[in-house]
């Protein structure tokens with residue numbers, strides 16, 4: 001039977017990256033575990049509470065933390081969520097009412113619509129109209145506009 005001999009140096013260099021990767025992975029897992037322990041805004045803690053249906057615009061919506069990954073699951077005309085300025089809105093019932101049309105909004109189904117919303121020149125009234133569709137907000141580590149030291153826009157809603 002034929003055997004393939006590799007030069008000892010070659011086989012060493014071939015195994016090194018794999019070993020390195022293994023130890024990096026362990027290091028990452030440890031770091032993530034430590035971060036979860038000390039970080040009060042961990043994704044898991046509040047996101048797991050997302051079980052029951054929530055009425056858009058209700059007081060409970062203000063306390064609900066929803067991850068981007070959860071938002072991405074609501075991307076159909078029957079169940080459509082978008083993110084605007086780190087807040088999550090269920091706009092399923094708004095398609096027919098939207099003065100800018102349904103299609104333009106549906107392009108952002110399950111995704112972040114902040115820049116589209118902003119660049120369409122929405123009025124204060126439109127910003128206020130967001131309230132009634134609120135279902136929650138992103139965890140701190142997924143936010144872009146409402147995090148300490150993050151981008152500050154003077155005209156985004158409180």
Ligand code: HEM
Nearest residue numbers: 099100104105108113116117120121122123125126129130
């Ligand atoms: C997410 C919830 C949204 C709400 C509550 C909302 C609300 C409104 C309102 C009230 C208007 C009337 C004009 C005004 O008062 O500013 C409007 C217009 C408009 N919206 Fe939205 N909008 C939303 C999302 C979007 C998105 C994601 C886009 C994407 C680009 C968009 C594009 C437009 C455009 C182009 C107009 C202008 C229509 C015209 O003047 O003919 N909107 N929207």
